Amino acid sequence: MVGYLNLILRLVIWFLLTANLSVANIIIGVSIALLLPGSPKSLGRLQDWLRALFEVIVAIPQAYIEAxxxxxxxxxxxxxxxxxxxxxxxxGLIFLDIFLITFTPKTIVLKYQEDxxxxxxxxxxxxxxA
Incomplete structure (x- = not known):
């Protein structure tokens, strides 16, 4: 299940970068998403993905409020x-964390340190x- 979420994340990133939903671009995006190497030993738990997706939904109104x-x-x-x-x-979850932090107007991730x-x-x- 989590493998599908990684595939969907890659496709969403591809479509956001290209801003093109033509048949040819969809085929290219699916091909690239499948060809990109993954790390089978570091599969995230479904619960972590669901929590991250919930945080994305919550971040949208928070971004408007902060703006x-x-x-x-x-x-x-x-x-x-x-x-x-x-x-x-x-x-993939680290990418979503960085996206969430950077999505709100008051914060931005300057650097992700490997440690x-x-x-x-x-x-x-x-x-x-006072």
Whole structure:
């Protein structure tokens, strides 16, 4: 089941990159998705994939909310933090994590470190002094 999710992820990425749903492009996309090497030893659990897909659905309204916050109340503080990659993530799930972090307007992944960390840039509102 998870192998199909990896195939679907590859096809979605292909169609997003090409923005073309012609028959020829679909055949090329399926061929490339099947020919790309996979790592059979690192199959993710279906539960992890379902959780990641749910997080994608939740991120869409969150992105709109953050966009309006930035428009209405300026965010002038910036910070770069390190976030730990969840344990046991496959490359496809790591891609979805990076996509989720970068999808929202207040955060972007600057670098994925192979030792299991994301370098994340955030903008924040200036804290009011008490």
């Amino acid at each position: 309006f916050e930035i428009i209405l109340r300026p965010h002038t503080q910036e910070e770069v933090t390190l976030e730990r990659v969840k344990p046991g993530r496959t490359p 299991g960390w994301y370098e994340v840039h955030r903008v924040r509102r200036r804290k009011k002094k």
